[in-house]
Amino acid sequence: MRIRIITLFPEMFDGPFRASIVSRATRDGLVDITIHQLREYATDRHHTVDDDPYGGGAGMVMMAAPLADAVEDLKKSARDANEPDPTVVLLSPQGRRLDQRVAADLLAHDSLILVCGHYEGVDERFIESMVDEEISIGDYVLTGGEPAAIVLVDALTRLIPGVLGSEDSAPSDSFGSALGGRLQGPVYTRPREWRGREVPEILLSGDHARVERWRDEQAEIRTRDRRPDLSGSPDLGNR
Ligand code: ADE
Helix, strand or coil: EEEEEEEEEHHHHHHHHHHHHHHHHHHHHCCEEEEEEEHCCCCCCHHHHCCCCCCCCCCCCCCHHHHHHHHHHHHHHEEEEECCEEEEEEEEEEECCCHHHHHHHHHHHCEEEEECCCCCECCCHHHHHHEEEEEEECCCCCCCCCHHHHHHHHHHHHCCCCCCCCHHHHCCCCCHHHHCCCCCCCCCCCCEECCCCCCCCHCCCCCHHHHHHHHHHHCCCCCCCHCCCCCCCCCCCCC
């Protein structure tokens, strides 16, 4: 998968993409992520990328032209590299809310351009003419699209075949298909007793079928208790 990210704050991606599974996936060539500074597409000598909102009001609005130039330039580099036409995603609180199904849908697009919004928003004409999809990571407002892009890249990367060490670890996570779109139940590791708390006996039984049944029940109970909105929901598309 190829991901290009347009941002005013490239340094925000240094830590998250240099650690753990995303960095390993990058090293192994399973995902290729590049970060592009929006200011390089500004046309004046002050590198202006935002301006006052028409109609007045607080805050600044990101201008259409630098964003469009950046997207067009990155689409051209995709074409030059014989890659599929990238899908343009704007991270914004007005977008479709990210969940496991949306992540799986986006994974089907081999090439993405993620645009990180800032300030009071992005000129609507850029969105109308160039953005294929707006994605929100939840009903709260962040300082910008960057943390949302990091979350989205993480959720996508772990779904790429070969990224997770154990072949079956993605489907058994919360929301995975093995759990039918439910939460994962409790898990335990050594020692068998810790501060007076015992590991449930059944997990020590060696009876694989009973263990599986128990895990299934626990997932059901936890989902009903904590996320009744998910109970009875169909598989959310993890693989
Ligand atoms: N930018 C600001 N808030 C956001 C959110 N909740 N999701 C995606 N992008 C954002």
